[in-house]
Amino acid sequence: MVVVDGATDNTEQIVRHLGFLVVVNKIKRGGGAALRVGYQVALSKNAEIVVTLDADGQHNPEEIERLVTPIVKRQADFVSGS
Structure with a gap:
């Protein structure tokens, strides 16, 4: 999964093309909010392992x-x- 946090470039399209689940914050909310959203989605998908990387x-x-x-x-x- 990739959380796209208010990106104004082609990040969303690129990661979708690569087959990743994409979560988009249309407005830049910051790293903490991106992590929170990512964790919420991971929990809802019953993820067994979560790895975070900054962009x-x-x-x-x-x-x-x-x-x-x-x-x-x-x-x-x-x-x-x-």
Whole structure:
């Protein structure tokens, strides 16, 4: 899932084309509100694992598999990366 928070570019169309579930805040509400909406949707979809990444490129999406592996293997309930 991707939460698009008031983007004025083609982000929504790009992520839809890639097959992601897209949640759109038409007005920029900020990171906290985007997280809240994302968590609400994840809960409503009975998501087993939730990973958050900011759009600023600070975190490498290629690390997601390594991040969630301890959860998938039931070695951890929560992991955090930096």
